Amino acid sequence: MAFLIFAFAKMGNAQTSAFTTDDVSGVYKKGGKTINVNIVPKTSVITWSLTLSPNGRFEYHNFRQLKGQKEEHWWARGNWKLKGKIVLFTTTEDDINHQFTIDLNNTKARFFKKSPRSKSPKIQPTYIQFFESDYSLTKNLKLPKTDE
Template identity: 35%
Template sequence: MKSIITLLLLISGLTSFSQTDKVIGEYSLKLGTKENNLFEYDLTLAQDGTFTFHYHSKIKNGIPPEVDKYGKGKWELNKDIISFFCEKTIDIDDKNTLDFSNSKARFVTKSPRDTSDRIIKTKLLFLESEILWMKRIELFKM
């Protein structure tokens, strides 16, 4: 009986690690062109549970014309929801000004049970964020 319980715990633990491995990587979104207005979002989820984020905008008649914003912190996966956390004393500084605390994103990928020819790109869809322009942003896995 003990060996069955141990085996079940081991299998469930391995399943959670394999799901985390699918999420790890670089996500990006590029809107616009260099000639007109350009908005770029880059997010990296590291295996150690940390993340880095870079936002770049180049607006033709904007003041200022180019803006770069950065953020970093920790992330955690629960089922298919990724929660982001920032410690203000560690993660927020002169360069990293974006606070991703209370931000949540859904990990979207094609289900293994879906045998159709549909192409579903792996992405993160931001559901909640105190950074107003991050809500409903879809970042695609590179």
């Protein structure tokens, strides 16, 4: 009987502590060149980058270079916190300046990683997907982890 109680307690504990800060921290990137061919080929470059530091700080960068237009950069920085599988972002007034202009308060993203218990040979990339944000360019943005 004691063994059964211990087994259920252990299972319940494993489910509540999904991931650690070390699992989530790292560099997430997406983007590259896109080519639109109508009459004249047009090349654009769009990239997104998110760095989650183990100390709870983050830096977000979105770069866009559309054919025939000037480069555009959007930056954000602040703090991040992990609650289960959800990453919460906060930006304070001290984080905002002439370069870091994006406020990611009220932004949430979900962390996805293959379970260590999975025996499947299928490769499943680790990624983060934004699902709630006041900043429209991050809504539904999916960024794969690049430093694994």
